[in-house]
Amino acid sequence: MIRMDTRFLGIADLAETPSVAVVVDVMRAFTVAAWAFARGAEKIVLAESLDDALALKARHPDWVALKDGPPAPGFDTVNSPGLLRSIDLGGRTVVQKTTAGTVGALAVKEASLVLCAGFVVAEATARLLRARGSDSVTFVVTGEDGQADEDLACAQYIARRVTEPGTDAAEFLRRGAESRAASELAEGVRQGVHPDDVELCLELDRFPFAMVATLEGSLMVLREQAVPAVGSHIRQPS
Ligand SMILES: O=C(O)[C@H](CS(=O)(=O)O)OP(=O)(O)O
Numbered sequence: 001m002i003r004m005d006t007r008f009l010g011i012a013d014l015a016e017t018p019s020v021a022v023v024v025d026v027m028r029a030f031t032v033a034a035w036a037f038a039r040g041a042e043k044i045v046l047a048e049s050l051d052d053a054l055a056l057k058a059r060h061p062d063w064v065a066l067k068d069g070p071p072a073p074g075f076d077t078v079n080s081p082g083l084l085r086s087i088d089l090g091g092r093t094v095v096q097k098t099t100a101g102t103v104g105a106l107a108v109k110e111a112s113l114v115l116c117a118g119f120v121v122a123e124a125t126a127r128l129l130r131a132r133g134s135d136s137v138t139f140v141v142t143g144e145d146g147q148a149d150e151d152l153a154c155a156q157y158i159a160r161r162v163t164e165p166g167t168d169a170a171e172f173l174r175r176g177a178e179s180r181a182a183s184e185l186a187e188g189v190r191q192g193v194h195p196d197d198v199e200l201c202l203e204l205d206r207f208p209f210a211m212v213a214t215l216e217g218s219l220m221v222l223r224e225q226a227v228p229a230v231g232s233h234i235r236q237p238s
């Protein structure tokens with residue numbers, strides 16, 4: 001049986017750089033990132049701040065800048081999978097800045113492996129961890145100071161799938177559906193929202209790839225990574 005030591009930490013609890021980190025943001029940063037790749041994006045630059053995102057956009061006018069919250073001058077779109085899924089991003093570079101997800105990834109940028117994940121890439125993420133034989137993994141629960149239950153549920157599900165591939169997702173998805181984030185998105189508390197966002201964030205294994213973030217020069221860059229799907233239930237692209 002595979003053994004893997006796991007820690008589940010909020011961003012502020014990261015006392016030291018982990019070797020392997022899985023940064024989880026179900027609602028909505030890494031669901032959005034996965035959709036950006038599905039819509040053809042070549043890479044996603046995770047911006048340190050809104051000002052940095054705008055400066056990158058000014059230097060590269062062809063890049064697509066997005067932020068969470070309401071639309072804002074200088075940004076092309078918002079952090080919504082429902083809105084992003086109808087945008088053609090073929091070959092484009094996306095710059096993403098959000099409150100939780102991108103901050104969490106940047107907090108572990110020195111780790112030797114950084115995966116960014118949500119339910120939409122859960123199995124591919126678990127399979128990549130399994131293939132690498134990672135014996136110690138830190139899951140960064142990005143929302144609500146590490147308490148966001150949609151992120152914690154997804155992190156726990158991925159961890160379980162690594163060591164127990166038959167683990168059923170239903171209970172973990174239920175927690176996501178009943179999370180505070182899901183309510184806030186459904187009730188219009190959060191801005192820059194499409195009515196399908198919650199449903200899209202809870203689509204298990206919608207995509208067959210994992211997402212790996214690495215430092216490229218001074219930038220933290222997220223790229224999709226294909227994961228062999230032998231004998232899996234991962235949905236293949238149609
Ligand atoms: O866009 C989101 O849903 C959130 C915004 S906030 O945390 O509710 O302000 O950002 P994310 O970083 O994707 O969790």
Ligand SMILES: [Mg+2]
Binds near residue numbers: 027028029100101143
């Ligand atoms: Mg979130």
